[in-house]
Amino acid sequence: MPSGALLFQSVILGLLLGGLYALLAAGLTLYFGIMRVVMIAHSAFLILAAYLAWWSHTELGIDPLLSMLVTVPLFFGCGVLLQRLLLARLRPVTLTMMSVLLTFAIAVVIEGLLGYVFSGTQRRIQLGYGSASLELFGARIAVVKLIAFGLAGVALAALYLVMKKTTFGWALRATIQHRDAAKLVGIDTDRVAGFGFGLGLATAAIGGTALSLDTTIYPSLHWHWIGPLMAIIVVGGLGSVPGAAAAAMVLGLAQSLLQIELGTTWAQTVFYLALFLTLAVRPQGFFGGRLAQRF
Amino acid sequence: MLSLETFELTKAFGGNLVLDKTTVSFQHGKVNALIGPNGSGKTTFFNCVTGLIRPDSGRISYAGADITRRSPHAIARAGLGRTFQLCRVFPRMTALDNVLAATRPRGANLLRGARGRAEIDRARGWLTKLGIEHLMQTEARNLSWGQQKLLELAGVLMSEPETVLLDEPAGGVNPALLDRIGGLVRDLNAEGRTFVIVEHNMDLVMSISDHIVVFDRGRPIAEGPPSLIRTDERVLGAYLGA
Amino acid sequence: MPSVSERSTKIAATVALTAFAAVALAFPELAPNPYILSVGIVVLNYAVLSTSWNFVGGFTGYISLGHGALAGLGAYGTGLLITKGGLPSFVALGVGAVLVAVVAIPIGYAALRVRGASFVIVSIALVLVTLLVFQSWASFTGGSRGLNVPRPFPGMLRPEHHRVFFYLFLALLALAALVWWLIDRSRFGLGLKAIREDEDKAETLGTPTFAYKLVVFVVSAFFTGLAGGLYALWFGDLDPIFQFSILTGSYMVLMALLGGVRNLFGPLVGALIVGSALEYFKVEFGNTPLHLVATGVLLALVVLFMPDGVLPALGALLRRLSPTTDTSIREVTAAELAATGGDRQHAESRNL
Numbered sequence: 003m004p005s006g007a008l009l010f011q012s013v014i015l016g017l018l019l020g021g022l023y024a025l026l027a028a029g030l031t032l033y034f035g036i037m038r039v040v041m042i043a044h045s046a047f048l049i050l051a052a053y054l055a056w057w058s059h060t061e062l063g064i065d066p067l068l069s070m071l072v073t074v075p076l077f078f079g080c081g082v083l084l085q086r087l088l089l090a091r092l093r094p095v096t097l098t099m100m101s102v103l104l105t106f107a108i109a110v111v112i113e114g115l116l117g118y119v120f121s122g123t124q125r126r127i128q129l130g131y132g133s134a135s136l137e138l139f140g141a142r143i144a145v146v147k148l149i150a151f152g153l154a155g156v157a158l159a160a161l162y163l164v165m166k167k168t169t170f171g172w173a174l175r176a177t178i179q180h181r182d183a184a185k186l187v188g189i190d191t192d193r194v195a196g197f198g199f200g201l202g203l204a205t206a207a208i209g210g211t212a213l214s215l216d217t218t219i220y221p222s223l224h225w226h227w228i229g230p231l232m233a234i235i236v237v238g239g240l241g242s243v244p245g246a247a248a249a250a251m252v253l254g255l256a257q258s259l260l261q262i263e264l265g266t267t268w269a270q271t272v273f274y275l276a277l278f279l280t281l282a283v284r285p286q287g288f289f290g291g292r293l294a295q296r297f
Numbered sequence: 298m299l300s301l302e303t304f305e306l307t308k309a310f311g312g313n314l315v316l317d318k319t320t321v322s323f324q325h326g327k328v329n330a331l332i333g334p335n336g337s338g339k340t341t342f343f344n345c346v347t348g349l350i351r352p353d354s355g356r357i358s359y360a361g362a363d364i365t366r367r368s369p370h371a372i373a374r375a376g377l378g379r380t381f382q383l384c385r386v387f388p389r390m391t392a393l394d395n396v397l398a399a400t401r402p403r404g405a406n407l408l409r410g411a412r413g414r415a416e417i418d419r420a421r422g423w424l425t426k427l428g429i430e431h432l433m434q435t436e437a438r439n440l441s442w443g444q445q446k447l448l449e450l451a452g453v454l455m456s457e458p459e460t461v462l463l464d465e466p467a468g469g470v471n472p473a474l475l476d477r478i479g480g481l482v483r484d485l486n487a488e489g490r491t492f493v494i495v496e497h498n499m500d501l502v503m504s505i506s507d508h509i510v511v512f513d514r515g516r517p518i519a520e521g522p523p524s525l526i527r528t529d530e531r532v533l534g535a536y537l538g539a
Numbered sequence: 540m541p542s543v544s545e546r547s548t549k550i551a552a553t554v555a556l557t558a559f560a561a562v563a564l565a566f567p568e569l570a571p572n573p574y575i576l577s578v579g580i581v582v583l584n585y586a587v588l589s590t591s592w593n594f595v596g597g598f599t600g601y602i603s604l605g606h607g608a609l610a611g612l613g614a615y616g617t618g619l620l621i622t623k624g625g626l627p628s629f630v631a632l633g634v635g636a637v638l639v640a641v642v643a644i645p646i647g648y649a650a651l652r653v654r655g656a657s658f659v660i661v662s663i664a665l666v667l668v669t670l671l672v673f674q675s676w677a678s679f680t681g682g683s684r685g686l687n688v689p690r691p692f693p694g695m696l697r698p699e700h701h702r703v704f705f706y707l708f709l710a711l712l713a714l715a716a717l718v719w720w721l722i723d724r725s726r727f728g729l730g731l732k733a734i735r736e737d738e739d740k741a742e743t744l745g746t747p748t749f750a751y752k753l754v755v756f757v758v759s760a761f762f763t764g765l766a767g768g769l770y771a772l773w774f775g776d777l778d779p780i781f782q783f784s785i786l787t788g789s790y791m792v793l794m795a796l797l798g799g800v801r802n803l804f805g806p807l808v809g810a811l812i813v814g815s816a817l818e819y820f821k822v823e824f825g826n827t828p829l830h831l832v833a834t835g836v837l838l839a840l841v842v843l844f845m846p847d848g849v850l851p852a853l854g855a856l857l858r859r860l861s862p863t864t865d866t867s868i869r870e871v872t873a874a875e876l877a878a879t880g881g882d883r884q885h886a887e888s889r890n891l
Contacts, residue, residue, distance in 0.1 A: 040656045042663070091843060095388075098655040099602040100842050103792065106604060107839040110789065114831030122828070221828065225785060229667040232660045240656065267675045274668035281649040281657055347743055373745035387736035398733040399744045400726065407727040456744050 007140030020254025027246035045227035046109035051210025081203030150212035233277035239287025300325035306355035317515035333512030378458030388438035399455035582814035589794035589806035594759035597800035600735035605662030607787030613767030628691035639764030670783035799848025
C-alpha cells in the first residue's frame with residue numbers, strides 16, 4: 003500500500019496532467035463539432051510547438067513561454083489554412099474517413115520533418131526554475147508542472163469566454179449546432195469554421211509550450227498523446243467540451259494513480275481500456291450526450 | 298384491422314419537443330395520409346417508426362408485435378418499407394443493383410451471385426412497372442431527380458413490404474410524374490399493400506387517401522376520411538397558424 | 540449487355556492479369572540475386588496485406604489505420620505458438636490467423652456499433668495499445684529484444700528459402716483475391732457496397748448492417764493475420780516497433796487507395812508501386828525520416844486528388860479513347876434535370 007503522501011502527490015499530479023489533457027481535448031472537440039473531423043494531426047502540432055519552444059530556448063536563449071508570442075498566431079493561421087484549403091476540398095459524403103486520412107498524413111509529415119530537422123534525439127529544456135518544487139503536505143510538486151497547468155487553465159478559460167461572450171463565439175456555436183440555420187441568419191459559416199480550426203490549433207500551441215517545460219520530447223511522441231486524447235473525447239461523448247474536460251480529469255487521475263503500482267507504460271493502457279469499454283457499453287459517452295450539448 | 302400503431306410516442310431534440318405523447322393508428326389495407334404543417338413532427342415520426350431514431354418514451358407496434366426497440370433492418374424485415382423525403386438511392390451503383398440490394402438473402406444464400414436470373418427478372422419487373430427499365434445500367438447518381446424517386450420506390454417495393462411509408466412522394470416532381478405515382482399507389486393498394494404517406498400536396502392526398510391523420514406540434518389533432526378533414530376547423534387552424 | 544468500352548476494359552484487365560501472373564510465376568527464376576527476390580517477397584506481402592485491408596475499406600468504405608496491428612498479432616501469434624506452444628510452423632500459422640480473427644470480434648463489436656469516426660479511432664488505438672503491451676510484456680513476448688521464430692525448413696539454403704516463400708505469398712495473394720472476388724459478386728457483397736453508399740438506407744431496406752460489417756471485418760482480420768504470420772515464418776525475427784507500427788497500416792491504406800479500392804486488383808497495383816518505391820528509397824537514402832514525409836505527402840495527394848485510385852482513372856482514359864454511346868444517356872439526364880430543376884427547390888432541407 004503506497005504511503006498517504008505518495009498517494010496525495012499522485013492525485014495532485016494527475017489533476018495537473020488532466021488539465022493539459024482537458025485543454026488539448028477541447029481543441030479536438032472543437033474540430034469535431036465544426037466538421038465531424040477527427041483531427042489526428044492535433045498532437046503532432048502539439049509536439050511541433052514543443053520543439054519550437056525548445057529551439058527558441060536553446061538557440062535563441064529566450065524563455066520557452068515567450069515562444070508562444072509566435073507559435074499561437076502562427077498555429078492559428080495554420081488552422082485556418084488547413085480548414086479552408088485542405089479539409090473544405092473533401093467530398094462531404096466521405097468527409098469523416100478522408101479527413102482522418104488527410105490529418106493523419108499531415109501528422110506523419112510533421113513527424114518526418116521534425117526527425118529530419120532536429121534528428122530523432124530526445125530533447126529537453128533545461129530551465130533555471132526547472133528543478134524548483136513546492137512542498138505541500140509532504141507532496142513535492144514541480145513548479146514547471148504548476149506553470150503548465152496554469153497555462154492550460156488560462157487557455158481553457160479564454161476559450162470558454164470566447165465561445166460564450168463574443169459575437170464570433172456565438173457564430174461558431176451556431177455553426178456547430180446547425181450549419182444550415184446559421185447560414186440562414188447570415189453567418190459566413192465557411193469563414194467561421196476556418197477560424198474555429200485556427201482557435202483549436204492555437205490551443206495546441208499553448209499546450210505544446212506547456213508540455214515542453216518538463217517533458218522530454220522526440221518526433222514520434224505525438225502518438226503517445228493522440229491515443230489518450232481520442233480516448234478522452236470518446237469517453238466524454240464526442241463533441242461535448244464539458245464532457246471531454248471531465249473525462250480528461252478522471253482519466254488523467256486514473257493514469258497517475260495506476261502509475262504507482264504498474265509503472266508508466268502499463269498505466270497508459272487505462273485510456274485504451276476506457277475507449278474500448280465506452281464504445282462497447284455506452285457509445286454516446288459517459289459525460290454529456292453524444293453531440294447533444296456542445297459548449 | 299389495425300396495422301401500425303403508436304402509444305404515447307415522445308421524442309425531444311435538445312429542449313424541442315417534436316413528438317408529444319403521440320398516440321395514433323393507421324388502417325390495414327388502406328391508403329393512409331399523414332399531413333400537418335412544417336415542423337409538426339411527421340418525418341421524426343417516420344424515423345422513430347422505422348427505428349432510425351430512438352424515441353424517448355412510448356411504444357410502437359406493428360401487426361400486433363412491439364417493434365419499439367428493434368433495429369431498422371428488423372423493422373424492415375417485419376414488413377415496413379419506407380422512402381425518404383430527400384430521396385435516397387445508392388449513388389454509385391447502377392439502377393439495377395440499387396433494386397437488387399433490396400433483396401434479403403439469408404445463410405448460404407448470402408454467398409450466391411447477386412445477379413441471379415430470378416432476382417434480375419423481379420428487379421426488371423419493378424423497374425418496368427415504374428417506367429425506368431431503360432435506365433437499368435445507369436449509375437443512380439446520373440439519374441434525374443424524378444428518376445431517382447422512382448428508383449427509390451422500386452427498391453422499396455423489391456423488398457416486398459406489406460406496408461409502405463412514403464415521405465413526400467410528390468416533393469419536387471413534375472405533374473405528369475405525380476399522376477403516375479398517384480396511380481401506382483392506388484394499384485399497389487388494390488393488390489393489398491398498406492400505405493402511410495406524408496405529403497404536402499393536398500390534391501394528391503385528397504385524391505388517393507382513404508384515411509387522413511393531421512399532426513400539429515407533435516400530436517394528432519384530427520383524423521378521418523378526406524371529406525371530413527377538408528372541412529375540419531382545427532386542421533385549418535393548424536395550417537394557418539393559430 | 541456490356542458496352543464496347545466495358546468489353547475493352549475487360550480485355551485490358553485480362554491481358555494485364557495474365558502478364559502479371561506470368562511475370563510473378565517466373566520472377567524467382569528471373570531475379571538476378573536473392574536480394575531482389577526478397578524485395579519481391581516484401582512487395583507481395585504488401586499486396587496480400589492491402590488486399591486483406593480492402594475487404595473492409597473497399598466494400599464498406601470504413602477506413603482502418605490499424606490493420607498493421609492485426610498483421611503484428613498474426614506474426615507474434617504464429618511465433619509464440621511455435622516457440623511457446625511447440626506447434627509445427629504451418630499449424631501455428633493457421634491457428635494464429637484464427638486467433639487474430641477471434642480477437643477481431645470484440646474489437647469490431649466496439650468499433651463498428653457506431654457510425655464513422657469511432658472505427659478509425661479504435662483502429663489507431665489498436666496499434667498504440669498492442670505496441671505498448673508487446674513492448675512491456677517482455678517475459679512473454681520478448682519485449683524490445685525481439686522474438687526469434689524458428690525457420691519452418693531448417694536445412695534449406697537462403698535462395699531456396701526465398702523461392703519457396705515467394706510462391707507461398709503468391710498463393711496467399713491468389714486466395715485472398717479469390718475470396719474478395721467471390722464476395723464482390725455475391726449478395727453479401729452487394730449488401731456491403733450498399734453500406735458504403737448509404738448505411739441508413741441499407742438498414743431500412745432490411746440489411747443487418749452491423750452484422751455484415753462485423754463479418755467482413757473478421758474475414759479481413761483473418762487474411763491480415765495470415766499475411767503477418769507468413770511474414771514471421773519467412774523473416775524469422777520480430778520486433779514490436781516494426782510489427783505494431785502505425786506506418787504498416789498507413790501503407791496498406793495508401794496502396795489500396797492509390798490502386799483503387801473498388802477494384803479487385805487495385806491494392807495489388809498500389810502495392811507494386813508503393814512497395815517498390817519504399818524498397819528503392821531504403822536502398823538509395825537509407826532509413827531517413829524523409830520516407831515518413833514522402834508517405835504522408837503521397838497519402839495526402841491521393842486523398843485530395845485521386846480518392847478513387849489509378850485504376851479507375853486508367854479506365855476512364857480507356858473509355859475516352861474508344862468511341863462509345865454512353866454519353867447519350869447523360870445528355871438525356873442533363874435535359875431532364877434542367878426540366879425538373881425548378882421543382883427541386885421545393886424539396887427543402889429535411890425537417891425534424
